Structures are given as structure tokens and as C-alpha cells.
Amino acid sequence: GEDVEQSLFLSVREGDSSVINCTYTDSSSTYLYWYKQEPGAGLQLLTYIFSNMDMKQDQRLTVLLNKKDKHLSLRIADTQTGDSAIYFCAEIPTSGYSTLTFGKGTMLLVSP
Amino acid sequence: DAGVTQSPTHLIKTRGQQVTLRCSPKSGHDTVSWYQQALGQGPQFIFQYYEEEERQRGNFPDRFSGHQFPNYSSELNVNALLLGDSALYLCASSTGTSNSPLHFGNGTRLTVT
Numbered sequence: 229g230e231d232v233e234q235s236l237f238l239s240v241r242e243g244d245s246s247v248i249n250c251t252y253t254d255s256s257s258t259y260l261y262w263y264k265q266e267p268g269a270g271l272q273l274l275t276y277i278f279s280n281m282d283m284k285q286d287q288r289l290t291v292l293l294n295k296k297d298k299h300l301s302l303r304i305a306d307t308q309t310g311d312s313a314i315y316f317c318a319e320i321p322t323s324g325y326s327t328l329t330f331g332k333g334t335m336l337l338v339s340p
Numbered sequence: 341d342a343g344v345t346q347s348p349t350h351l352i353k354t355r356g357q358q359v360t361l362r363c364s365p366k367s368g369h370d371t372v373s374w375y376q377q378a379l380g381q382g383p384q385f386i387f388q389y390y391e392e393e394e395r396q397r398g399n400f401p402d403r404f405s406g407h408q409f410p411n412y413s414s415e416l417n418v419n420a421l422l423l424g425d426s427a428l429y430l431c432a433s434s435t436g437t438s439n440s441p442l443h444f445g446n447g448t449r450l451t452v453t
Binding site: 232261271272273328329 | 388
């Protein structure tokens with residue numbers, strides 16, 4: 229079956245790095261995504277990585293993919309209070325057509 | 341360039357009633373997907389519309405139905421509302437190609453009393 233798991237909560241201090249982890253089960257997933265959700269809002273696409281890549285960097289964001297272990301991580305450098313939100317990892321299973329399977333989300337709390 | 345827009349933003353209905361939610365996709369997108377997000381959970385896929393047809397469907401009962409119009413906008417209808425249907429309903433748009441990233445609207449918060 230298809231399942232995405234994430235730790236539920238992460239607390240860091242402003243200026244530190246944050247690392248949010250995710251495991252997925254569909255080894256045939258072609259794309260893996262990170263979305264951010266602020267209170268009362270929809271999901272904002274942060275970044276995504278193709279399954280044939282190991283790493284992708286986009287400004288303060290670094291995505292690492294370990295396909296062998298089906299492990300995905302999102303590192304946020306120099307975390308700011310505005311980064312406080314829920315972060316969702318999502319995969320497109322083999323059924324395709326951009327139908328995402330989401331984890332339950334990791335709540336990131338950044339304290340000053 | 342307008343992103344995905346949804347209406348209404350909030351809605352309160354009574355058990356047994358019917359509701360219609362609306363979505364306009366991002367400019368240039370032709371595919372609309374609907375997700376249900378219960379409190380404290382990740383979004384769950386309801387169905388996806390492409391070329392005015394339901395292309396894929398998640399594990400939701402037939403009380404959930406939809407429609408896509410020639411201008412690519414979409415509606416989600418829910419009949420015989422249950423208390424458990426209370427959730428944030430998210431619309432996402434993408435292009436018709438597989439693996440195209442989804443762009444989400446801000447959602448409609450439905451409360452069933």
C-alpha cells in the first residue's frame with residue numbers, strides 16, 4: 229500500500245537549521261514534494277525532487293533523497309519565525325496523474 | 341497571474357443537506373483535483389477532473405461528486421452531509437501531464453452541525 233510518514237513536531241530556535249524527515253513506501257514514486265501550510269491557509273508548494281536525484285538545493289531549502297531507504301528530508305537553513313508552519317511530504321504513487329499521497333504533516337515551531 | 345481560487349471560504353451546513361464548492365484553476369492549468377483535509381491530518385485525495393471527465397477517484401463514497409466545465413473550473417458536490425464531512429476542502433490544479441506539480445487554493449472550510 230501507499231503510506232507516507234512524518235514526525236509530528238519539531239521545535240528550533242531562530243537562526244538554527246531545521247531538518248524535517250519523511251519516509252514513503254511506494255518505491256516507484258517518480259516525484260516527491262514538500263508543501264507548507266500556514267494556519268487557515270492552503271498548501272504552498274515549496275520544492276520537489278525527481279526520484280533519480282539525490283539532492284536538490286533551492287536558496288535556504290535543501291532536499292535529500294535516499295531512494296534505497298525511501299527516506300526524504302527537508303533542511304531549512306537559517307530558520308526564521310516566518311517558517312513556523314506545518315510541512316507536508318507527499319509522493320505521487322504509481323497510479324500517477326498527479327494524485328498526491330500526503331503524510332500527516334510536521335509542525336515546525338521557531339522560537340525567537 | 342491569479343492562482344487557484346476557491347469559493348466560498350467558509351460554509352456552515354446542517355446534517356442531511358447538500359453543498360456545492362467551487363474552484364477556478366491557475367491560469368494555464370487544465371486539471372483539477374479535490375482533497376479533503378480533516379483537522380490535524382494530511383489532505384486525502386477525493387477525485388481528479390481532466391477534459392471534463394473524472395479521471396481518478398480516491399476512497400470516497402458516491403455522495404461526493406464533481407463536475408468540470410469547459411473553462412476548466414470545477415465544482416465539488418456533497419450530498420446527505422454527515423458530521424464527519426466537516427473539513428477543509430482543498431482544490432488543486434495542474435497541467436494534464438502526469439507528475440505535474442499541484443498548486444493549491446486556500447480551501448473552503450465546511451462545518452456540518
